[in-house]
Amino acid sequence: MTTTTLTATQAPVTDAAALTGKRRIAFASYVDENYLPGFLVLLRSLALSNPTVCEDFVVLYDDLRPGSIAKIRALHPRIVLKRVNDTHYDAYKKGDQDNYLVRKAYFILDVFRLREYDTVITLDTDMVVLGDLGELLKLREGLAAVPQFFYGQHKLNSGLLVIQREYLSEEFCAKLDATGRSGDYELDKHDQGILNAVLDGDFVRLDPRYNFVKRRLSGDLPVPEDTAILHFTGRHKPWQGGESGYSLAEEKWREYELSDADFHAEYLGKSGGLHHDLIVHYGTPHVARTGDVETARKVAAAHIASGDYQDAVDILESVRIPLDEAWPHEVLGHALMSVSRTAEAKAQLLLATAAPNRAATAYARLAQMSWVQGDNAAALKYATAGMSVDITHRSSRLWAQRATSVPAQELGAPEDQLAHVAFYMDRQGNAGDKLLPESVRSAFGPDTGSRRWHPVHAHRLFDEAALERVNARRGMVIGGGGLFIPDTMPNGNSAWQWNVPDELMRRIDVPIAVYAVGFNAFDGQSYRASRFRDSLRLLVEKSAFFGLRNHGSIEKVRAMVPAHLHDKIRFQPCPTTVTRQLVPGWQDPARREDTILINAAYDRAGLRFGHDYGYFLAQMAQAVRELGELAEVQCVAHSLDDEKLVFDLRREHGVSMPVIPMYDFENDEIRDLYARTKLVIGMRGHAGMIPFGCGTPIISLISHPKMAYFLHDIDRPEWGISVHDRHLAARLVERSKDLLRDHAATVADVHGRQQELWKITEANAADLRVLLGG
Known part of the structure; x- marks a missing residue:
């Protein structure tokens, strides 16, 4: 038996975050024991003023006690502790080398040494958050800050910084170090002086309400209603008794000086x-x-x-x-x-x-x-x-x-049939999932009907009666989509989509072939229960053939099972990607319609878009306008929810396009539509794999790792663009033009890529014929 596995020369598939391009955002503060009371108020105010926001909060520290760390962790579920390299700043020239507060003022610069994030928002511990910070979370360019109150627009106040990835670099850190060691900056301004010297006015100006310094309120002026962040600059801090002339400002701070019990009750009692x-x-x-x-x-x-x-x-x-x-x-x-x-x-x-x-x-x-x-x-x-x-x-x-629903009458004898475990999609369900069971069956021969196949719906409990029916067949095929996902139809028997208890899986005595199944967890989603691992291990052990539809899934599953089972896990492309080879009598279209089809997906939108949906929508509006100069742009909806793209584009940007309700299509209609268009731009996995299998060029809007996994497997990563890409519209239009410029050559490239997948499918088919007969 041949086994298709990753070779030593194949690079491993990168992690999900790198593949989706989803922005990693964090807040950050330098905290010590003196400023701990202020930081605890800051954390409470952030949660109460922005109750839907929960990003990593990086705590830079040098001397926090365990009890203080426990207090911090109690106020935020995603605290990331980073000990500062305090001696690094000893070489900096300072206005007062012996003042410990002056020395610590530089420690916040360690934030520029973070490499795990795309956007970092720094907050001084003498701040209190009073309003919505959503606009800061959406910033994607430059280093943003509020200009200093007293010194005009050229210099920033470093109490709040919104730092993008290009500044979280060794190059920028080297500039900071060079300036700090030379002393060529305002020494009495410490970290802020260094930043202003390095940037020399080159920063994104934010509205003062995002760093509203208390000096603006001298004489007990009230805090303006639109203030988002109030900053208690100066020597006198609210937790140390405050300063006369600022009582109204300090009242705002004290609103968040709460016990844990009162804080919890206030947060949980919020509406919305x-x-x-x-x-x-x-x-x-x-x-x-x-x-x-x-x-x-x-x-x-x-x-x-x-x-x-x-x-x-x-x-x-x-x-x-x-x-x-x-x-x-x-x-x-x-x-x-x-x-x-x-x-x-x-x-x-x-x-x-x-x-x-x-x-x-x-x-x-x-x-x-x-x-x-x-x-x-x-x-x-x-x-x-x-x-x-x-x-x-x-x-x-x-x-x-x-x-x-009335099940189709089974025409064949049980001993001539294969049992087929799959997710059998309902009418008006996801078009890709509707096509999948038939596509899997076609990989085993042209007869995809009830004469040869006995359906087993993955979501129904696999009980004694189901076991008896399966064991009467000549084999079992498990396949039809991303069955390894924890939440589509949860159950406690397997913790993945097939609802099968271990005891009954052990008693299956016909050959089992796991065929083109995918590991479908989103970036940010995981299997936390050991139940899934145990069920997965048993499935791999029981299977005579275990084929996953991309190498990303192979890596994920191998990481969850013992090493001695790794070689059983092989690559089997999704059969939709080789549709032209599997559909009897397939004919490529004599001509294609002058259309570009766009698909967007909205299930688990928070995991797909994060804080970037507004940005994505604006970029798609621009792209649709420009793509309309190349061909007629239409929205193809795999499910009802996919139509949201059209509604939102019309409402927010005045851009309209027709909707094709593919969720109402029969399988032949799905294949025919995708075969006759010139280009498909899709966010769903099968809005890429199905048109590719029909010989049509694709561009994937990547919001899920599986999209990148597929493009990695066909060695065309450039056919994918993250929904978070800074230049999404421009790159989408540019790549569309590239693929359409010599369309015949692009189609030939698709055919060539498909041929490589077909070779693997044919090799696996030879093994399956030995295992299952037929």
């Missing part, structure tokens, strides 16, 4: 959106302290949103939920269902149906759970009840449709 990491960090001790059910519900919902289902169960089980509190019962039912504690989940969800505002959702979850258990009658009953409460309830309607 809260960041799930902060909800968990502040809510968990609050629940332990108070037993508050509503807070426990919020914390559990935050855990569910991040895929920590057992943690959600644990916190809600730690409190007593009154019978008439429907929402906590519903959330607990959701969490229990996600770890496959179905009987307990049913009891909780039935309690939740008593409240009209939660009933439809609770009934839909009951319908889902019944369908997963294989009870279509109960699923239909609950889904119908959900629609009776809310006729527009989309989830209840979906489960009603699934419960009443």
Whole structure:
């Protein structure tokens, strides 16, 4: 048997962050024991004034005690401690070499030695955050600061800096060191003097409200309403007694001088959106302290949103939920269902149906759970009840449709069939997922129907009856998308999409072929439970063939299983990428339409875009206008949510384009449309792989590592552009022009790349014929 693996000469696929280009943002402060009270107030004010923001907070320090570090960590879940290289600054010329405060004033310059981030926002510890910092998080160019109050626009105040990656470099650090050691700067201005000497006025000017120094308020003037950051410059700090003439300013500071209990309560009581990491960090001790059910519900919902289902169960089980509190019962039912504690989940969800505002959702979850258990009658009953409460309830309607769908009649004898575990997408579901099961089957022969195949829906519980049916077949194929993802349809049996208990997997006695499955976790998403690793290891051990659809997935899975299993894991491209080779009688189009198709994806938008969605939208508006000069630009929607791009472009930028509802297409229509266009610009994995398989040039808008994995495998990384790229529109238009300039040559290149994938597919097919017959 041949095995296709990474060779010694192949470079490993880079980490997810590098592939997606997603900006890594951090706040940073230098903190010592003297300024600790100010820093604790700063952290509280940041959370309360910007409750949806939670980025890394780098604490530069030299002498903090363990107890002080514990206080800091209690106020923020993403503290990154960095000890400063204090002796590095001993060589700097200073106005007063013996004053320890002067010496420490330079330590904040260590921030320029950070290499892990794309944007760093520094905050002095004598600041308090009063307003929204969203505009600072969106900055992408230069080094930004507020000009000094007394000295005009040429010099900056270094209390707040927004530093981009080009300044977080050895080159810039060398300039700082040279200036510091020469003493060619305002010695009495310390770090600020060095920065002004190096920059010489070359910085991005911010509005004074982002670093509003207290000297502007002399004479007890009130703090302006639009102040975002108030800076207590000068010798007298609020935690040291303050200074006369600034009482109104100091009152603002003291609003955030709170006990942990009061701080937690104030944050958790805020209306509107809260960041799930902060909800968990502040809510968990609050629940332990108070037993508050509503807070426990919020914390559990935050855990569910991040895929920590057992943690959600644990916190809600730690409190007593009154019978008439429907929402906590519903959330607990959701969490229990996600770890496959179905009987307990049913009891909780039935309690939740008593409240009209939660009933439809609770009934839909009951319908889902019944369908997963294989009870279509109960699923239909609950889904119908959900629609009776809310006729527009989309989830209840979906489960009603699934419960009443009639499976295709199986025409073949079991011993002639292969069982096929896949995610079988519903009508109006994701077009790529709809096409996948047929594409996988086509890799095993032209007959993709029920004569040769027995379907096993990955999301339904694999029980004794399912085991018996599978073992009556001649083999099992597992394939059809990124099945290794923790949250599409969570379960406690495997913790990935196939809902199979280990005991039943062990009793499968026909050959198992894992075919072109992908590791689909987003950048920022991970498998935290050991359940997934254990299930994955067993699957690799049981499989006669284990093929993953890109080398990025291979690296991820190999890292999760013992070394002796690594050689079993091989490369098997997604069959959609070789569509031209697999569809019987395929004919390339005689002519192509003068169109460019664009696809955008909005599932898990926070993981895709971070703080950059507004930027992405503006860049796409510019790109669509310019691409319209090359061909007609149309939006191709793989799912209903993909149409958001068109709505947002029209509303925000006045740019319109027609929408193609591919979610309503049959498989042949999907392939035909992608084969007849000139170029596809797609954000979904299969908005790249399907048109590529049809012989059409592609550009990938990368917001997920799998897009880059595929381009890495075909040795065309230049066909991908990060949605965070600083020059997204210009590069997208430039690359589109390059691919369209000699379209025939570009199509030939696509065919050549595809041929390499086909060779691997054919080699694997020879092994599979031996394993499975046929």
